[in-house]
Amino acid sequence: MQILGIDIGGSGIKGAPVNIADGVLAAERQRIPTPTPSSPDAVAGVIKQIADNFPGTNGPIGITFPGVAKNGRILTAANVDPAWVNFDAATFFSAKLGRPAVVINDADAAGIAEMRFGAGRGIAGTVVLITLGTGIGSAVFLDGKLMPNTEFGHMEVRGKDAETRAAERVREEKDLGWEEWGARVGEVVARLAFLLNPDLVIIGGGVSRKADKFLPVVQSMVKLPVVPAQLQNQAGVVGAALVAAEYAVPA
Ligand code: BGC
Numbered sequence: 001m002q003i004l005g006i007d008i009g010g011s012g013i014k015g016a017p018v019n020i021a022d023g024v025l026a027a028e029r030q031r032i033p034t035p036t037p038s039s040p041d042a043v044a045g046v047i048k049q050i051a052d053n054f055p056g057t058n059g060p061i062g063i064t065f066p067g068v069a070k071n072g073r074i075l076t077a078a079n080v081d082p083a084w085v086n087f088d089a090a091t092f093f094s095a096k097l098g099r100p101a102v103v104i105n106d107a108d109a110a111g112i113a114e115m116r117f118g119a120g121r122g123i124a125g126t127v128v129l130i131t132l133g134t135g136i137g138s139a140v141f142l143d144g145k146l147m148p149n150t151e152f153g154h155m156e157v158r159g160k161d162a163e164t165r166a167a168e169r170v171r172e173e174k175d176l177g178w179e180e181w182g183a184r185v186g187e188v189v190a191r192l193a194f195l196l197n198p199d200l201v202i203i204g205g206g207v208s209r210k211a212d213k214f215l216p217v218v219q220s221m222v223k224l225p226v227v228p229a230q231l232q233n234q235a236g237v238v239g240a241a242l243v244a245a246e247y248a249v250p251a
Helices: 040-053 089-097 106-117 162-166 168-174 178-196 206-220 232-248
Strands: 002-008 012-019 030-033 061-065 101-105 126-132 136-142 145-147 200-204 226-228
Touching: 002 040, 002 106, 002 232, 012 040, 012 232, 030 040, 040 061, 040 089, 061 089, 061 106, 061 232, 089 101, 101 106, 101 232, 106 126, 106 136, 106 145, 106 200, 106 232, 126 178, 136 162, 136 178, 162 168, 162 178, 168 178, 168 206, 178 200, 178 206, 200 206, 206 226, 206 232
Parallel strands: 002 061, 061 101, 126 200, 200 226
Antiparallel strands: 002 012, 012 030, 126 136, 136 145
């Protein structure tokens, strides 16, 4: 079965059909810059454009959102247009796209994909994934089951919102060196370790591709194992499709 997964990010909207059995993309991923302003109508237009490119997939579509998403309704929007807050995104997208749409938090989607096919596969106990991108997202699993909509990217670190110090965007904008930025990420992971005592922390987001440049610094600051995500920046698309596939075949 192939399902279309869409990942709405602060800078780009990505989509691809996903083979549900193995989490592999069935076609090359398409990316379109996130429109400014990132209003619901503008974002739906981009998603429609991506969906029209993959006519082979019909049926439900999985969509990630960079904010709290409960039962398809958006509750927070730190890095996208505030018009999304308290907006029923799932109903809106279903109407705009003419097919059922499932909407979940982007980090939760990435975590689901990593737990099924990536770095968290078969790991029991508490696993935390953080995504480093425009913001910082988090996904928490206990014995493989997600506790949705955690927001550890907004923990306070050194008196500031963690993502304003340690997101990948901050590294780029402030032109921080890998060591310096790695230490900032390490502080976030150390705080998480203190609060949750996880068995494993997975670092996701596109920058996880360059894990060798900053992960040793992060690892030196905590005792628990910290590993890079394996699906890297495809995890959101894959996780979105996995969630939509469950919608398609209710248990
Ligand atoms: C949002 C999270 C999201 C993360 C990554 C944060 O600012 O509050 O919900 O997962 O950014 O996009």
